[in-house]
Amino acid sequence: MAATTRAISSSTYSLLTTNKPFLGARALRLNNLKVSSRTTRSYTCKAIYYPEVTVKEDGQPQTLDYRVFFHDKSGKKVSPWHDVPLQLGDGVFNFIVEIPKESSAKMEVATDEPFTPIKQDIKKGKLRFYPYNIHWNYGLLPQTWEDPTLANHEVEGAFGDNDPVDVVEIGESQRKIGEVLRVKPLAALAMIDEGELDWKIVAISLDDPKASLVNDVDDVEKHFPGTLTAIRDWFRDYKIPDGKPANRFGLGNKAVNKDYALKIITETNESWSKLVKRSIPAGELSLV
Numbered sequence: 588m589a590a591t592t593r594a595i596s597s598s599t600y601s602l603l604t605t606n607k608p609f610l611g612a613r614a615l616r617l618n619n620l621k622v623s624s625r626t627t628r629s630y631t632c633k634a635i636y637y638p639e640v641t642v643k644e645d646g647q648p649q650t651l652d653y654r655v656f657f658h659d660k661s662g663k664k665v666s667p668w669h670d671v672p673l674q675l676g677d678g679v680f681n682f683i684v685e686i687p688k689e690s691s692a693k694m695e696v697a698t699d700e701p702f703t704p705i706k707q708d709i710k711k712g713k714l715r716f717y718p719y720n721i722h723w724n725y726g727l728l729p730q731t732w733e734d735p736t737l738a739n740h741e742v743e744g745a746f747g748d749n750d751p752v753d754v755v756e757i758g759e760s761q762r763k764i765g766e767v768l769r770v771k772p773l774a775a776l777a778m779i780d781e782g783e784l785d786w787k788i789v790a791i792s793l794d795d796p797k798a799s800l801v802n803d804v805d806d807v808e809k810h811f812p813g814t815l816t817a818i819r820d821w822f823r824d825y826k827i828p829d830g831k832p833a834n835r836f837g838l839g840n841k842a843v844n845k846d847y848a849l850k851i852i853t854e855t856n857e858s859w860s861k862l863v864k865r866s867i868p869a870g871e872l873s874l875v
Contacts (some may be wrong), residue, residue, distance in 0.1 A: 601825050629641050640657050642655060642765035643658060650714075651709065669703065674856075679770070683766045683857050684730060684762045691718075691721070693707060693753075696750075699871045702875060718825060728752045730860075732750070732859035735747050746782075751859075753787050756768065757814055774842040776819055777838045784837075788851065815842045
């Protein structure tokens with residue numbers, strides 16, 4: 588059967604900014620690439636610099652070969668982790684959705700595959716699902732990396748989990764896999780997963796109706812009462828049905844404020860910069 592492509596969504600974001608991304612965005616790679624013959628579906632997101640990023644699904648959802656690739660305006664593949672800029676200025680950042688709210692398929696950027704597409708996580712040859720839906724949009728901050736060789740002495744000396752920094756976006760709308768949102772960080776939770784530090788940045792999309800009301804951790808408690816506790820408890824307990832122990836949290840088991848979240852973003856962006864400059868061994872991670 589011939590390959591088909593159809594638009595499934597469209598979102599537009601402002602490109603009016605003069606601020607530089609943290610430590611500079613990488614130039615887009617323009618390698619010649621083979622075109623997949625499998626069924627694809629695409630939609631377009633607006634992100635700073637491109638000006639357009641097309642998100643294409645390759646294969647069928649909930650299969651082992653399903654991938655969501657990012658393409659620049661010329662059609663060349665780019666990495667959502669490495670090539671989408673982090674900072675947009677004025678405390679606003681790009682956020683890439685991996686898991687839409689009220690869904691359970693455990694989607695994540697494939698950090699060890701070329702162009703780091705989004706795929707469904709696999710364990711023992713089987714697709715992974717959360718035991719229950721996640722109630723917020725979940726994904727990553729591009730151009731960040733939690734260095735597994737770096738101990739955080741403020742969080743029990745835990746080492747990074749070797750992934751980009753996670754974001755929990757608390758807005759009311761369910762987003763799409765691969766959608767690029769402009770968000771502002773509000774708080775952070777220091778999750779410790781089997782001894783590894785796995786930061787959760789709590790943020791809100793700028794187009795959410797309540798975005799203007801929330802600017803720090805106390806505002807979240809005021810306008811989204813119970814949400815920070817619900818996020819902590821969800822991530823604490825989600826592995827228990829699989830027979831694993833509950834995750835723990837550092838920093839007093841509480842969400843820390845916006846300034847601390849921004850510090851984490853800065854530090855992990857610096858770690859990412861060292862990674863892509865090859866001053867830290869990449870191991871199996873793809874830097875393409």
